[in-house]
């Protein structure tokens with residue numbers, strides 16, 4: 001699975017969104033300047049939520065595709081709705097509050113379940 005990639009508009013360097021979460025300061029891994037104005041809490045919370053959601057979605061795709069039967073999931077619809085959420089600039093992260101993983105309270109749960117999932121899977 002390819003990690004969610006992000007870019008610093010200040011120094012134009014690319015990095016994985018999860019690197020920002022692991023660092024925990026909200027700073028660009030390259031130029032060390034803050035990636036968002038003010039408190040980085042929302043950045044860290046929602047970057048972790050996005051990473052966890054992507055991991056769960058990826059796992060869901062794999063599992064659903066392995067099920068025998070007559071189900072065909074329209075994954076294109078997921079990509080389309082993501083593109084619509086992201087708006088014109090695809091590199092922008094989702095605004096906190098526009099969450100599609102079940103709102104603010106879902107982030108901590110998603111974070112811990114991501115750790116649980118990563119602990120049991122070798123991907």
Ligand SMILES: [Zn+2]
Nearest residue numbers: 008011028031
């Ligand atoms: Zn930078």
